[in-house]
Structure formats: C-alpha cells, structure tokens
Amino acid sequence: MGKFKARELINKQLLSRKRNNELKFLGHIFTSLSLGIISLNTIFPASARTSEELISCDMLIVGAGLSGSAAAYEGLLAGKTVCLTELTDWVGGQISSQGNSAFDEGKQQRSLQHFSRGYNVLRNNIARFYNRQNPGECWVSESCFLPSHGHQLLYKQLKKAEQSGNGTLKWFPSTVVKEIELSENNRLIQSAIAIQHSPTDSDLYLHKEPLSHTIKDIYSYSDSERFKKRIIRFQAKSQGKSSTNWFVIETTETGEIIALADIPYNLGLDPLNHFNPSSPTKNRDPYCLQGFTYPFAMERTASSQNQSKPKFYDKYKPYYGYDNDRRLAHFDLVFTYRRIWTPRKGRLVKTGPLKVNEPSSGDISMQNWLWGNDYRPGTSQDNLVYTRQQLKEKGQLEKGKWEGGLRTETLRKGEELSLGFYYWLVAGTTDSRLGNNIKKPSLNHRLLKGLSSPMGTKHGLSKYPYIREGRRIIGRPSYDHPNGFSVNEIDISTKDYWNNFYRTSLPRPMYQRVWSTIANLESRIMTLSNRPSYLVTRRTHATIYPDSVGVTQYMIDFHPCMVLSPPEKSGNLERREVRVAHGSAHPAQIPLRAMIPQKIDNLIVSGKNIATSHIAAAAYRVHGFEWSVGAAAGTLASFSLEKDILPYELVDDLPKQEPNLQKFRQILENNGNPTTFPQAMMFSYLQNN
Template sequence: MKKNDIRRFIRLNTFSRLTLPIILLSQSILPATALNKNHIKPDETVNCEILIVGGGLAGVASAYESLLAGRTVCLTEITDWVGGQITSQGTSALDEGEKQRSLNYFPRGYQILRSGIERLYGQLNPGNCWVSHSCFIPKDAQQILFQELQWAARQGNGQLKWFPSTVVKELEISADGDQINGVMAIQHTPKPGQPPINSFPLSKIYQDAYRYEDSPQLSKKVIHFVPKTPLRKGPADWYVIEATETGEVIALADVPYRLGLDPRSALNPSSPTDTSNPYCTQGFTYTFAMEQTKTPVFQEEPPFYAKYKAYYGYDPNPSKANFDYVFTYRRIWNPTPGKLMQFGGVKFTEPMPGDISMQNWEWGNDYRPGTSLDNLIYSRQQLQETGQLKSGNWMGGLRQETLRKGEEHALGYYYWLVEGTTDSQLGDGVKKPYPNHILLKGLDSPMGTLHGLSKYPYIREARRIIGRFSGDYPDGFAINELDISAKDYFNIHYRDAIPMSMYYDVWRQVTRLEIFTKGVQPISQMQYTRRTSATPFADGVGITQYSMDFHPCMANSPPEAPGNREREDVRWGYAPTYPAQIPLRAMIPQKIDNLLVAGKTIATSHIAAAAFRVQSFEWAVGAAAGTTADFALKKGIFPYQLVEDNSEHSSDLLELRQKLENNGNPTHFPEYELGRK
C-alpha cells in the first residue's frame, strides 16, 4: 500500500474530537440559463469535470481519487455529511472480511480513514465492540473524511465543490440518448426562523426536498450542473458518477436495472423464487446511539409503541438473548473498560456508565417490508404509475410512508430495549427492563440530529444495473452468486430443491468443466475438482471480500404485524466468499456512455449484492470510478470501450489497472490468497 500517502496525510492534519471546520470550496458560477423542457431557471450554473451524485463512502472515494488527479469535482449529498454508511447512516463499525483484514489489503484512501480513526482516538476500536475491529462515533468519522477530501484537493491541485442537503431532480440527456449533458439539482436550507437541518427525521422533509418551490420550512436553490468547458479532447466533456444509496440516477436515466429477488438460475441457484420479485429487498435500518447511565432514567413510552412491539426480540438463537451482549455488539465509545465477560461464546467487557452503543439489530430496528404495499424503493413500474419518470416529476423514488414507519420502528426498539419485557423470538420471561440508559439526541450528538435517529437509513440493497451485452453475457453482465460463493453445492438442498438439469448446470459452473453432454449419462461430480477461488476478471479494478449476509424481507404486510415471518429460504444464499475482484464492466450501465456506477448499485445479482455492500467494497468501487473517469477524460475514450468484445483498447485497460495499482488501489488479491476464504 502507499504508506507514504497515509503518513503525509496524518502529518498535515491533526484531528480534534471537539470540532473540525468544514469549508465549502469555491464554486464557478456561470450565467443562469433556462432548462428547455420545463423552463426552470437555475439560481446557479456550476461546471464540473466529474459530477458525483451521492456523498457516501463510494462517492467520497470517487472524489478523493478525482481530486488527487487534479479534477474539478462536484459532490452532492442529500444529507449534510459525507460518509454514508459510517456517518449519516450511523453504522460506524467497519465490516471487513477476515482474510482481507489479515492481509491489510485495502485501497489507499480507506487505509487513511482507518489511520485517521486510530490517530484521533489513540486506538482503532474506541468502542471496544466485538462485531468489528473498529467501532467509533459517526460524527467523528464525518470530520475525518471531509479533511481527507480537503487534503486530496490540496495535494492533487484539484477543486472540490461540495453541495450538502442537495438532491438530483432532472437529467438532460443528449438527443441520441447516449450522454448526460446536464443535471438539475435542488439544495435546501431552513428558512429564517425555522428549525435547523436535522431537527426532524428524514420522512418529514423528504418529498419537500425534491420540490423546486420553497415551502414554509425550506428555502430552495436550483443548481444546474454542466461540463467544465472547453474540454473537447474526446467523446465526453465530463462524467457523472452514480453513488446514491438507492440508485437515483439509474432510475432517472431509465437504464436497465434489477431490484429485489432474481429468478433462480444455474448462476444464482440459492434464489428462493422462480420469478423476480422487486419488492423483497433487504431490510433497512435507522440507527441510533444510547448511553448507559449510573442511575435509572424515566423512559416515556412512544404513542406508537404498541403497534410495533410484537416484532422486537433478541434473536431466534437463545445464545444471543442477553442485553450486555447486544449493547456491546456495536459499542462505539468505551472510555472506562469494565471487567471481562462472556456470553454465547463471545468475550466482551462489561458495559459501564458513559459507554455509548450504536444499535443496528435485526430483530430490533431493522425494518423489513417486502410487498408492493409497503416496499421502500419503488420499482420501475411503481415509478411509472406515480409519474416520477416524467420530466420534472422525480421525487426521490422512495415511499415516504415506509420511511416514517421505519423511524417509528427504530424509536420503538429503543423503548423495548430499556423497558420491554416481551420477546417475539423467545417468548415471555426472557427480556428484562434496563432503564439505566438515555437516547442521545442533539445536533452535537453522535448522530447529529435533534431526534436521535441517523440522518438517513442504512440501506443494504438498492437498484442494481444490468451491464452491457457481450458474447459471454448475452443477457447483460452481472456478478452472480457462483462468481464469489465458497458454498458446498453438493448440499442436499440443491439436489432436492432445483431441477436436475439446473443442478447439472450449476456444476458446469462450479467445476468449470463441460462434464455433462447431451444424451450421455453424467458421471459422479465428485470425480471433478471443485472450484477454489472466485471468478477472475481481466477487467478487475478493485477488490472486496465479505460473506453473503442477509436481512430478509418479511413475508406479509405490514412487516411489524404480530406473527409475521421472514420470506422463506432467502437465507439459503448465505455463504462465505472467496476474495474477489470488482470488474469494470459491473460499473458501466447500458445506454448512457458518460455515466459510471459506484457503490451497491453496480451490476450484481440479489445474492451477490449481499457481499458487495460493506464499507471497504464501497471505497474500492468508488476509487475505481474516480480513477476511470479521470483516465477516460485523459485518453478521450468511453469506459465501455475498455471492456467490449475484441476491444482495440486492451492496452488502455492494462494501463488503467496499472494506474490503480500504482496509486495503492489493488485490482486483485495476491495470487496465493485467491483460493482462501
């Protein structure tokens, strides 16, 4: 890794837990112009070489590499924090694959983040949590990340134009439909005399944020993003990078994508359905932080608690039915370590007054809708039915009512933790009250909100593009279950649950041998060598490793209904994975040539996406997107030309991969580690 980059960054930046200034870098303002279709006059026209929509970890990584390359970068974010998962979504515990962590094999910017956490606290795990090697305060991570971006701008002589509290509203597509020529966005701020941003949960302002007009609460600024001109070196004047949490630009551009469950196939044999289901996505979570106190605190029962309490429980496994076990699981602050304890085979230190825990618990604040009546992310059909795909009608593509119920559900879970005596999984007599706690609220609280919930829900699954067609991928490219899974497919479930012809096809994929031929009785699969590594990709531009882990949707609506259950067999996809590559073709959508996709919206199946959603993955794919956009601008080519069949740009692809490697962004694991789980 580029250790000199890490040392240089740390030397030039000193971190304080109290405050770090956030500076809005200068904006290039051009005369206002009218948008042809709707005659909306922007308040500002801002030019960029690279526009990144979404300030989560993938967006930050894209910006970081683009700034180091000297680019003018515009970065928008619906909240007022960069960092996504580990900041505005509150899941400030780094989920890392054991093999990748043991090798310390991460992108350079992610390494700097980890070093920044360690320098700030004097240790990598100030929460002394046991789910991860690093749990920390979300608002501190936001400060570290923003300084990392500022440092990259100085170091690379780039320019960062940061647009917090900003949403994308419209795309201007070229006449031939191949490029995004401009983007209209809306930035909101509180009107004078109104409460500050983050006073209310997201659902209270969500639809308001997507309206051009001012409201009683919010003032709006309409911003027109356009290419920085004149470039004229190649076919594209700029690049747009989709890094939103749910794939907003994908939906707006109306490029082909998938959502929810995929049909069972030889490439995804663990799918629980023979047909697609866009409504059953993984659960989302509003996280919160709670602090242990020396004495009991009065806990006021929320008026909606009775509606949700039938859902809450420790876990179906009794070995997880322990408050201290749950509290320390994602403890993010532990100033005074207590005595060593053990429960369910896990060792942790006893919670002490002053300890802060971030809650992200499956049978707690996970909200898991799975039907067309309550799904969070609207399908394409639902977007059409609600008119959101018509010009100027985009409203974010999420169901506001489900956001609201997810917020109530999370606040109800806090009350259950401290006062509840029921348990949906293990029955009565297991759960006891623990009133010595407070929900941390306030603009200076770990979540940075007056209500105590995260600014945005933690999103585990989003719209996923379908990559371009090729000879090897006639249905469009995607990373599938069999590309990364280390599962034993001799399991009796597969022999009994899927058609025999499909089972044989699974083994063709697993062994990579054509062992079955038409009209010939297949011999025992046991005679063939099983696959021992992930699928290698010649266009690998990043690395990742994490188990395919699921938080399934609930079978019925509403998800909190008494007696409701998870969608059956979704968890069959769970498996450890081999160290894997992120192929460039997974980031290239159909139709639009100057759009790159980063984050959890790349081309994967539902099952593979369960492994392609953690923090180090997001950084790796974001770094690849930023580097590729810069490379394409310099070379005067489109990214798809690097991966198309019989490409004349194969040498350019090698050059891009070498550039990533030279910059400390690995494109593959060491060869001797590829077959290790």
C-alpha cells in the same frame, strides 16, 4: 378611414376583448379558489423552476457515501474539478449520515490491510484521532466509532486530497438531483439539475425532523416554510463536441440516477437460474429487498432514567426480540455489539457465549439489530424502493416530477420502529422470538439526541437510513454474459453445490448447467490441487476477471424481507429460503463491466448499484467494497478524460487484449488501489478446508 386608423381600431377592440376575457378568467379563478375547487398549486405548480446557477465540473458525483467520497478522493488527487452532491450534510454514508459506524471487513483482507489507499488512510486517521483503532471496544468489528467523527475525519481527508493533488472540490451538501438532460442521441448526460435546500430559520429543519417528514419538500423546486431552495445546473467544465468532456458518477444509496435515466436495472430477488442456484423464487420479486435500518445511539448512565413509551410502540412490539438464539438474549451482549465509545476499557466478563469488555456509565452504543430496528418490507403495498412500474404510475419518471423514488410511509414506519426499539431495549419485557420471561428492563440508559449527539439530529435517529440494497444495473452484453453482465452467486460463494439440497431442489437440466458453468470457471486457472474440472465439487476461488478494478471480501449476509404486510404484523415470518445463499464467500474482484450501464456512455455506476445479483449484492455492500469500487470510479473518470475515451471502450473487445484496460489497471495498482488478491489469499478456501 385609412389603413393605419382601421388597424388601430381593430387592435383596440381585440385588446378590449382580451382584457374582458382575462377578467372573466380571473373571476372564475377567484370563485374556484373560494369554493376550494382548485388550489394555488394548480395554477402555479410547486415544481416550477426558478433561475438556475451554472456549476461546471470534470466529474459530477451524485451521493457522498463511502463510494462517492472514494471517487472524489481519487478525482481530487488526479487534479480534477469534482462536484460532490449529497442529500444530507455529511460525507461518508454508512460511517456517518447512515449511522453504521462499525467497519464490516473480511478477516483475511483486514489482516493484510489489503484495502484501497484512501480506505487505509481513513482507518489510520480514526485510530490516530482516538489513539486506538476501536474506541468503542465493540465485538462486531475492529473499529467502532462515532458517526459525527466519521464525517469530520473524512471531510478533512477530502480537503487534504484537494490540496495534495491540485484538484478542486465543489461540495454541495443538502442537495438532490431532480432532472437529467440527455444529448440528442440520448447517449450522454449533458447536464443535471439539482436542488439545494437550506433552513429558513434557526430551527434547523435539516436536523429537526426525520427524513419521512421532509423528503417531498427536499425534492420540490419551490421554497417552503422549512427550506429555501437553490436551483443548480451541473454541466461539463469544458463545453465542446467531445463525448468525454465530463462524467457523472452514480453513487446514491438506492440508484436514483439509474431510475431517472431509465436504464436497465434489477430490483429485489432474481429468478432461480444456473448463475444463482440458491435464489428462493422462480420469478423475479422486485419488492423483497434487504431490510433498511435507522441506527441510533444510546448512553449507559449511572442511574435509572425516566423512559417515555412512544405512542406507536404497541404497534411494533410484536416484532422486537433478541434473536432465535437464546444464548444472545443478554442486554449487555447487544449493547457492546456495536458500542462506539467507551471512556475506559472494562474488564473482560462472560456474557452469554462471549467474553466482552464490561460496560460502564458513559459508554455509547449504536444500535443496528435484525429483530430490532431492521425494517423489512417485502410486498407491493409497503416496499421502500419503488419499482419502475410504480414510478411510472406515480408520475415520478415524468420531466421534473422526481421525488426520490422512495415510499414515504415506509420511511416513517422505519423511523417509528427504531424509536420503539430503543424503548423495548430499556423497558420492554416481551420477546417475539423467545417468548416472555426472557427480556428484563435496563433503565439506566438514555437516547442521545441533539445537534451535538453522535447522529447529529434532534430526534436521535440517523440522518438517512442505512440502505443494504437498491437498484442494480444490468451491464452491457459481454462475451460471457450475452444477456447483460452481472456478478452472480456462483462467482463468489463457497457453497458445496453437490449437496442434497441442490441435487433434489434444482431441475436436472439446471443442475447440470450449474456444474458445467462452475467447471468452465474453474478451468480458467490452474487450481492449487491441480484437480481435473470434473472432480471439482465447489468453487475453489472467486471468478477471476480480466477487467478487475478492485477487491472485496465479506460473507454473503442477508436481512430478508418479511412475508406479510406490514412487516411488524404479529406472527409474521421472514421470506422463506432467502437465507439459503447465506454463508461464506471467497475474496472477490470487482469487474469494470459491472460499473458500465447500458445506453448512457458517460455515466459510471458505483457503490451498491453495480451489476450484481441480489445474492452477490449481499456480500458486495460493505465498507471496504464501497471504497474500492468508488476509487475505481474516480480513477476511471480521470483516466477517460485524459485519454479521451469512453469507459465501455476499455472492455468492448474482451476477451481479447485491451491495451487501455491494462494501462488503467496499472494506474490503479500504482496508486495503491489493488485489483487482485495475493494468490495464497485467493485460494485460502482450499488451504483451510
């Protein structure tokens, strides 16, 4: 037999054996399927990726909240190609998809209109749209408005910036990042793989079900009965060897890219130390974050409405209450607190300790109330934002296994708490804080639902919860922070650290370090009173940073986690002493070092994810701050592209002079994005006390 014939016979025998083995394997599979031993997902994993669509950008902004929108705004005005992704289909975050459409602002900053240029444009656009700054005549803010209009106005603002600056906006609503791919040296993000979902039919699942029902589907590569999936790979616009050919800007609400990149970050309570002397714990507590909220909108009606008690209401009833302050136990006080629309300005009437514009039929109120729809988990059994260890245990840090990093069950319970709070407001008769015989029903209201409602959902809740706190990066070691940069309590707080609480509760060596640190910070600038540092009893101004790229002003404001699990458990209490740090704060700066993460050089961190302690984060989380830090991030990406420089190179020689840092700060100032406050405002505490 010739060699060719022999090889042909061998090949036929091998092919026959292969086919027999395949048939045996398939028979085994079909038997296992019929017995329920395995599922099709075991054979064909649901996470299997389909074909990708390549999209190129100068900057990829992940998260279209206020910070992400601000970054996009500045990038577009600078003529860049901006890819902007968002889990929901609205831009604006707090003012739109999260339903918190009531600007939280410091009085001094607001009186001077000392905000970033884009934020001022947004405020003015709202005033022009309604022909008044405060269409809701709310008393918590000087501007309360409909979340749906927040999205519409901000998106138009971005499109106008695109036209004015000759930039290109590539908007990707309903899109989440699933994976990131790093360079060989793990210093650069080379690409990001994302999933965009769209409804399979006219039922519009995007708005039909709350997030807890859809989040796992949203992060799955596979099509489902709800969604069709589009797989997108984002990459640099110009492919080359340069390390500065594109930038990724992290502005998600919980720090998703921070977790995916597995860079150093903090979560929850920081340990007690001389930088944060009001911290309630000697050790870190990554489970105790500030509460999250699902706002909803309700309308005052001319007549009584039928109110349906949710089946889960009794489970959460022990939580609901007006507040510890009996003076606030008035329905109309709560209703007008965040009233976002009124067709007419009512007469002033005394309600509890305040005078408010009397509500009338047609008024719409947005609800975001501490002892109402604030869900405040604080244990490892119910925390919302998974820790790094929890992510590892659940496999979410494995390639292609990311599912958003949130506990779905806690999301669901937050949604139920909010819907139950509406029922408590209009029909409840108990009060967890003040006891019985306080709460009276007010049945002439209705929960606003539907695609044309203020929240734009069929269930009536916001599209995404209002998140107060997520993952916070640890900045790179710096000349004054050798263990990693961070903005801390003593950098901004007005507290008197000489009072008895700190004298008696802090260990003596720590107490002395608090004062030596404060004295050192105070001595960096001549105070108005020209006092020697040893006579200083508290901060007279916030820390002044040589690398400041933005400004913010708000009090240190806490919505503490609860002690027991679940949060709604009868008799549950807030975590003790978290509110010790609660109080006023100086007008403060946003240092560039707080935006630069460790390990990855082309990642810029913005929004609530910058390097702060949990105490400083309680002040660095409001609307004006988000815009200011976002404007800095978008400008930084543009500047770095044009100068062919990485962000850390602007600050790596501090405290020496950094010429590129000075050029960058000047660009921000010239563009109407302030990096400092007027001196009189910085020292306002001394002037007013």
